[in-house]
Structure formats: structure tokens, C-alpha cells
Amino acid sequence: MSTTTDPSILSPLGKPTEYRADYAPELLYPIPRQLKRVELGIAAGALPFVGEDLWNAYELSWLNAKGKPIVALASFRVPADSPNLIESKSLKLYLNSFNQTPFADLAAVETALVRDLSAAAGAPVRVTVEPLGSHPQVAIGYPQGELIDDLDIACTTYQPDPQLLTIGDGPEREETLVSHLLKSNCLVTGQPDWAMLVVRYRGRPIDRAGLLRYIVSFRGHNEFHEQCVERIYCDLQRRCSPRALAVHARYTRRGGLDINPFRSSGEFPPPDNTREVRQ
Numbered sequence: 001m002s003t004t005t006d007p008s009i010l011s012p013l014g015k016p017t018e019y020r021a022d023y024a025p026e027l028l029y030p031i032p033r034q035l036k037r038v039e040l041g042i043a044a045g046a047l048p049f050v051g052e053d054l055w056n057a058y059e060l061s062w063l064n065a066k067g068k069p070i071v072a073l074a075s076f077r078v079p080a081d082s083p084n085l086i087e088s089k090s091l092k093l094y095l096n097s098f099n100q101t102p103f104a105d106l107a108a109v110e111t112a113l114v115r116d117l118s119a120a121a122g123a124p125v126r127v128t129v130e131p132l133g134s135h136p137q138v139a140i141g142y143p144q145g146e147l148i149d150d151l152d153i154a155c156t157t158y159q160p161d162p163q164l165l166t167i168g169d170g171p172e173r174e175e176t177l178v179s180h181l182l183k184s185n186c187l188v189t190g191q192p193d194w195a196m197l198v199v200r201y202r203g204r205p206i207d208r209a210g211l212l213r214y215i216v217s218f219r220g221h222n223e224f225h226e227q228c229v230e231r232i233y234c235d236l237q238r239r240c241s242p243r244a245l246a247v248h249a250r251y252t253r254r255g256g257l258d259i260n261p262f263r264s265s266g267e268f269p270p271p272d273n274t275r276e277v278r279q
Helices: 034-040 088-096 106-121 208-220 225-240
Strands: 030-032 050-063 069-079 084-086 126-131 173-185 192-203 244-251 257-264
Touching (some): 069 106, 084 088, 192 225, 208 225, 225 244, 225 257
Antiparallel strands (some): 069 126
């Protein structure tokens, strides 16, 4: 896949980096979403889905007014219609720049995060910060749905092949299908990205064996998390024409961050922030 026009090749990802411990919002590196959406036939301003990218940050710390460290968890919700996604290593570097920076209180930290992330994304980003001293509750579980990974199938294709998606026999239905076999690779470094994929739809039955082969076909594919989910959504919509569709992936964390894109035709709400067992 060509990346000659993709600014991701200029990002800090995969390059030696000096870690800053002083507040540095300029470290955030936005990447225009439309560059990859063109490949999917999505015209600017004509998204076929709604949704968000939910980020969880597990390595956030700053100094209080007396110089004492505070440690916290944070979540960021970036709307899918924002002009930019934020490159993940740049977000890690940005969060590390809080480490030796004094903030008056938690509200000041949240204000800085909202301001900087929204500026990078080009749209309002919702931020939640929970200090560990407040004992934030963590939910780990499995989604409601049918796991399709035990299907006895042969797999021979390891680049995305929409032709594997077909309609099966039977009346229309609403169901949720789950797989832990999604693996793609970073667009820049080639490092493996692992995820659970959840497909919820209403319409004619999607052939499960074909869907599982299609999911496996991403195994050799290089693309960012958000872009993979949009590709899967568009391929399902075009090949299977469901009346309603939602695609959700929960990727395992890297560098203290996990990214969980969600795209929907609008009938299904975003899931809650329940972690996949590997996260």
C-alpha cells in the first residue's frame, strides 16, 4: 500500500526520540483522516458512519503545587468526524511531558488535555481523568454476542479481501458476532496490533465462515487502528448491505495506551468502556 502522500511517514513513530518531562503540547502529531478515507471511496464531508475513538491512558502523572507526583488513569473520546486522528506515539510523548510539570489541581490537568487534544484532532475531545487515589473502578469482561473463532475454517488470505464477505441463508436477523482473531500491523513500524472485533448488525445473515476469513485476512495488513475499523465497516456495508451496522475493535495497549475505535450507522450506541481480557 502506498504511503507516499501520508504524513504518518514524517511522524515520530518508529524514530529515536528524546523524552520530554516538561509540558509540551507541540509534541502532538495530527494525521488527516481523509488521506486514507479516499482509499475507501469516502468523500470529504460525506461519512457513511458515526462514532468515536476511545483512548485509555494508563501512564499519566504530574506534580501538584508542592511538587508531589499524582498518578492517574485517563480516557479520551475523539469523534470520528474530527478532521484528524492523533498519532499514538506523539500522544504518549505528550502525556509524558506532564511528568515533571506542576498543575494547580485536577481541573487544570483536564483543561490542558481538552484544549490540546481538541486542537490536534480539530474537534472537541471529551476527557476524563481519575487519580488512582480515588480508586477508579475498572471493568473487564466479554461482550454480549456469539464468538465465531471456533469455526473450523481454512485460511489462505492475509491481506484484506472483501470478496470473502457474503450473505448466508435465512431470514433477516439482529445479532452480534465477536472474534479475538483480528491482527493488523502498524502502518509505519510494521509492529503487530492485536484486537477483539465486535460486529453488530440487523439484516440478512452474514456468512460467519466468510466473516472470520475476512477478519483473519487483516493479519498481514499495515494500517492504523482507526483506519482498519473504517475499512471493515465499509466492506461489510458494501458487501452485505445490512439495515443497521456497528463495528467496534478493542486493541491491546502499547506504550501505556489502548485505542478502541467504534463506527456505526447510527442505530447502535457506543459500547461502554469494558476492557477486553487482554487489555
